[in-house]
Amino acid sequence: MGxxxxxxxxxxxxxxxxxxxxxxxxxxxxxGIFVFISILFAIFIxxxxxxxxxGYMEFIxxxxxxxxxxxxxxxxxxxxxxTFVAVVVPIQTFLAMVMASVLNAQIKGRLQFRVIYFxxxxxxxxxxxxxxxxxxxxxxxxxxxxxxxxxxxxxxxxLKEAKVALQVIMAMNIWSTVPxxxxxxLAALQEIPKSIYEAAEVDGANAFQRFFYxxxxxxxxxxxxxxxxxxxxxxxxxxxxxxxxxxxxxPENSTLTVALLIYRNAFGQNNTMGYAAAMxxxxxxxxxxxSFIAQKLNNSESMY
Amino acid sequence: xxxxxxxxxxxxxxxxxxxxxxxxLWAVSGAFKSYKEITSGSMxxxxxxxxxxxxxxxxxxxxxxLRWVFNSFWLCTLGTIINVLLNSMAGYSLARLRFKGSQAVxxxxxxxxxxxxxxxxxxxxxxxxNLGLINSFGAILFPSAVNATYxxxxxxxxxxxxxxxxxxxxIDGLSRIGTFFRIAMPLAxxxxxxxAVFIFLGFWNNFLQPxxxxxxxxxxxxxxxxxxMMSRYSGITQWDEVLAASVISLVPILxxxxxxxxxxxxxxxxxxxK
Numbered sequence: 001m002g003x004x005x006x007x008x009x010x011x012x013x014x015x016x017x018x019x020x021x022x023x024x025x026x027x028x029x030x031x032g033i034f035v036f037i038s039i040l041f042a043i044f045i046x047x048x049x050x051x052x053x054x055g056y057m058e059f060i061x062x063x064x065x066x067x068x069x070x071x072x073x074x075x076x077x078x079x080x081x082x083t084f085v086a087v088v089v090p091i092q093t094f095l096a097m098v099m100a101s102v103l104n105a106q107i108k109g110r111l112q113f114r115v116i117y118f119x120x121x122x123x124x125x126x127x128x129x130x131x132x133x134x135x136x137x138x139x140x141x142x143x144x145x146x147x148x149x150x151x152x153x154x155x156x157x158x159l160k161e162a163k164v165a166l167q168v169i170m171a172m173n174i175w176s177t178v179p180x181x182x183x184x185x186l187a188a189l190q191e192i193p194k195s196i197y198e199a200a201e202v203d204g205a206n207a208f209q210r211f212f213y214x215x216x217x218x219x220x221x222x223x224x225x226x227x228x229x230x231x232x233x234x235x236x237x238x239x240x241x242x243x244x245x246x247x248x249x250x251p252e253n254s255t256l257t258v259a260l261l262i263y264r265n266a267f268g269q270n271n272t273m274g275y276a277a278a279m280x281x282x283x284x285x286x287x288x289x290x291s292f293i294a295q296k297l298n299n300s301e302s303m304y
Numbered sequence: 305x306x307x308x309x310x311x312x313x314x315x316x317x318x319x320x321x322x323x324x325x326x327x328x329l330w331a332v333s334g335a336f337k338s339y340k341e342i343t344s345g346s347m348x349x350x351x352x353x354x355x356x357x358x359x360x361x362x363x364x365x366x367x368x369x370l371r372w373v374f375n376s377f378w379l380c381t382l383g384t385i386i387n388v389l390l391n392s393m394a395g396y397s398l399a400r401l402r403f404k405g406s407q408a409v410x411x412x413x414x415x416x417x418x419x420x421x422x423x424x425x426x427x428x429x430x431x432x433x434n435l436g437l438i439n440s441f442g443a444i445l446f447p448s449a450v451n452a453t454y455x456x457x458x459x460x461x462x463x464x465x466x467x468x469x470x471x472x473x474x475i476d477g478l479s480r481i482g483t484f485f486r487i488a489m490p491l492a493x494x495x496x497x498x499x500a501v502f503i504f505l506g507f508w509n510n511f512l513q514p515x516x517x518x519x520x521x522x523x524x525x526x527x528x529x530x531x532x533m534m535s536r537y538s539g540i541t542q543w544d545e546v547l548a549a550s551v552i553s554l555v556p557i558l559x560x561x562x563x564x565x566x567x568x569x570x571x572x573x574x575x576x577x578k
Contacts (some may be wrong), residue, residue: 019480020401025449027394034428034447035416041427102316111475116321121556124509127550128529131331134543139345141330236422239511243531259422266426280422287420
């Protein structure tokens with residue numbers, strides 16, 4: 001390459017570099033401030049006692065982190081959240097996989113079913129929670145139907161009964177998240193070669209055997225992805241619990257999730273913003289560890 | 305054995321469809337019932353005495369409801385335009401333009417997809433507060449002006465996209481910015497529509513940020529507004545109004561879903577490991 005063409009090239013390269021930087025700059029600024037600096041800021045705050053309204057701030061070391069283990073409310077919130085994740089994630093993953101497999105069978109009208117199934121994904125958590133609260137209210141359809149068919153003798157106040165409130169939110173969450181994961185599975189199912197199923201059928205495998213010995217193993221990488229998304233989503237469940245309990249986490253703290261407690265501690269009247277930050281970092285650490293374990297477990301399962 | 309397979313698959317599909325539709329049907333039916341009929345524990349899904357009362361109350365007697373609808377539209381439209389523009393620019397730059405640190409920036413942006421939003425809530429709030437943005441849409445728009453997932457998606461699109469057209473445009477003397485807006489963006493129509501649909505949906509359904517940042521009821525978005533209706537009459541929920549409002553909040557999304565259905569299916573494939 002001659003010197004002249006090299007110089008020309010280097011000039012255009014410099015120009016390209018400048019343009020490239022300018023194009024990506026807005027994204028870098030926003031992500032830099034609201035993600036990277038924010039993470040450092042959150043860690044910094046978590047070592048302090050902070051009052052949002054007075055601007056009071058004091059370094060207290062690891063006290064906020066220690067407090068998580070002695071505070072009955074936070075222990076309750078972590079237990080509630082863990083229960084929520086442990087119930088919702090397996091059920092939503094399994095249901096999504098089964099429904100996707102059923103849809104993937106060569107059936108007439110599958111497109112229409114898909115359109116219907118996707119509806120919950122489109123609905124805002126606010127509207128959704130309102131509708132479910134109506135369904136489960138004292139004079140709502142669920143109570144009425146359950147009484148008519150003899151499941152219940154007297155209506156249950158699902159919204160105010162500590163024993164069942166979280167279960168209502170679990171049902172609602174499963175109902176609203178399955179369709180999204182189902183669509184992901186459906187896309188993956190279409191990539192599994194038909195010949196595997198045909199060979200199994202020739203060998204006399206029935207529909208259940210084909211599902212357990214071909215579909216589930218073939219979908220493993222997608223299952224890892226769905227599990228991770230499910231774990232990350234359920235651990236941070238906020239909207240539904242907030243709306244359901246009008247922000248209180250009640251009845252009797254039964255719907256108090258970690259995300260809800262973080263919100264209440266951070267933006268309430270007390271000096272607990274730093275404590276809330278410590279809880280959010282703890283939550284993030286738990287999410288990473290559980291995700292890591294789930295991924296390892298799913299990958300190490302023996303191949304059939 | 306084999307002849308039972310198809311009917312049983314249909315049975316599963318129909319039962320699940322019934323489960324999916326059940327809440328929506330009750331919500332729509334409740335929106336057209338009188339308050340008295342709803343709370344009387346009526347089992348009939350078809351209203352005995354259909355009425356538009358709830359809708360009339362929302363739009364005529366409640367001076368804020370229409371405002372919330374408008375706020376939601378305005379916020380979602382702005383958010384979508386900003387995101388589409390900035391995400392596409394960033395994706396294009398990372399895919400096409402060579403500059404020092406481009407790789408590092410790419411991995412930096414990619415890594416943020418993994419960060420749980422809860423960690424960012426408190427610091428973001430403090431930053432937004434210091435910028436004086438509390439109680440304005442800027443508080444919501446600023447932190448979510450870009451989205452790492454869609455930057456990634458746009459980069460993947462532009463990487464697989466033939467260079468020749470842009471080179472031809474450059475030879476014809478079109479500037480880089482001109483090339484981006486007049487050649488690259490129009491050709492990325494499908495990817496852009498896909499991200500626009502999902503970004504709009506995300507803003508429309510967002511609850512936490514509007515709840516946290518918007519304090520003045522006249523600034524509320526529809527989601528926060530509906531939630532506020534719940535506790536308005538000292539604990540006695542006006543179910544007819546609440547259900548009507550929920551149904552109304554669904555309508556724009558349903559229209560978008562029906563008209564742009566192919567983009568919804570597209571995007572989910574990209575989010576999966578495809």
